Amino acid sequence: xxxxxxSTFSSGWLAFELGVLRRLKFASVALPFTGEPHLSIHLKxxxxxxxxxxxxxxxxxxxxxxxxxxxxxxxxxxLLIVLDDVYVPRDRPDNPGLAKxxxxxxxxxxxxxxxxxxxxxxxxxxxxxxxxxxxxxxxVLSFDKDTRMLRQPLSLSNVFxxxxxxxPSPYDNSLRNRSTNHDVRMFVAERQHTDLLFLRLPSPVLxxxxxxxxxxxxREEWLxxxxxxxxxxxxxxxxxxxxxxxxxxxxxxxxxxLLRTASHIPIWAIAQTENGFISSEExxxxxxxxxxxxxxxxxxxxxxLGVRASIITAGNSRVH
Numbered sequence: 621x622x623x624x625x626x627s628t629f630s631s632g633w634l635a636f637e638l639g640v641l642r643r644l645k646f647a648s649v650a651l652p653f654t655g656e657p658h659l660s661i662h663l664k665x666x667x668x669x670x671x672x673x674x675x676x677x678x679x680x681x682x683x684x685x686x687x688x689x690x691x692x693x694x695x696x697x698x699l700l701i702v703l704d705d706v707y708v709p710r711d712r713p714d715n716p717g718l719a720k721x722x723x724x725x726x727x728x729x730x731x732x733x734x735x736x737x738x739x740x741x742x743x744x745x746x747x748x749x750x751x752x753x754x755x756x757x758x759x760v761l762s763f764d765k766d767t768r769m770l771r772q773p774l775s776l777s778n779v780f781x782x783x784x785x786x787x788p789s790p791y792d793n794s795l796r797n798r799s800t801n802h803d804v805r806m807f808v809a810e811r812q813h814t815d816l817l818f819l820r821l822p823s824p825v826l827x828x829x830x831x832x833x834x835x836x837x838x839r840e841e842w843l844x845x846x847x848x849x850x851x852x853x854x855x856x857x858x859x860x861x862x863x864x865x866x867x868x869x870x871x872x873x874x875x876x877x878l879l880r881t882a883s884h885i886p887i888w889a890i891a892q893t894e895n896g897f898i899s900s901e902e903x904x905x906x907x908x909x910x911x912x913x914x915x916x917x918x919x920x921x922x923x924x925l926g927v928r929a930s931i932i933t934a935g936n937s938r939v940h
Contacts, residue, residue, distance in 0.1 A: 652807055673799070679836075689790050693790060817885040904932060
């Protein structure tokens with residue numbers, strides 16, 4: 621069973637990002653939208669100091685386990701705690717909303733794993749257990765009614781144990797790496813001593829759509845213990861990059877606002893997935909209003925994902 625945090629993430633995509641970053645000179649990097657931590661894990665092994673942030677708790681949890689953590693792994697005694705009586709229903713579930721994502725048995729298992737993880741005596745071990753729990757949930761949701769017969773005839777506890785073996789081991793690069801769950805604009809403003817901003821732009825979401833129904837939606841609800849937080853969360857994100865938008869002009873305005881906030885960071889690398897909403901030319905024009913664009917790199921993933929990726933790099937030569 622291979623480690624894959626996201627069904628949409630490809631090794632080619634990671635190779636493209638790393639190939640571009642190899643051309644730049646930096647010793648520290650800030651990621652306002654970390655998402656899956658694959659890139660951060662690799663950069664950490666390059667002896668780069670990581671500042672990984674994301675407004676979603678599921679991403680923050682993964683980065684805590686795999687980026688900030690430098691030494692702690694789950695022991696057999698930890699596994700016994702996390703998997704203790706996970707198939708035994710308690711008086712009532714902590715998170716009854718899991719039933720909308722999973723069948724009753726799987727929902728109880730996930731609810732009990734979430735409950736048991738809090739009994740671990742280390743922040744990093746808790747984050748690691750929850751990261752593996754998310755991987756198990758993603759595994760379950762990867763099957764539909766037509767493919768369910770392909771699911772391994774193993775208990776989810778055995779799947780959990782298997783996944784702990786393929787999870788990247790903690791790595792100490794002798795630097796102070798951090799994972800945060802801050803507002804993106806606040807995070808960028810606070811990072812005064814970072815060489816590089818790697819801004820992986822969130823996909824534009826129209827106001828008629830919602831992140832509640834995405835793959836990450838179940839993870840967020842599982843970690844937060846329910847789904848009653850969404851309205852408050854969306855209100856907090858309103859008017860910022862990552863919030864639902866009405867038009868491409870509004871989206872580009874959010875991008876420009878965040879980049880102006882990041883004017884103190886010497887090097888920018890801005891990654892975009894071109895899906896027909898914002899063109900590479902429009903993004904280059906937006907970046908060029910603030911700072912001179914150094915280079916534009918593109919990679920066609922049409923055969924695999926039906927999209928094209930681009931990364932725009934810019935140094936600290938400001939536009940006057």
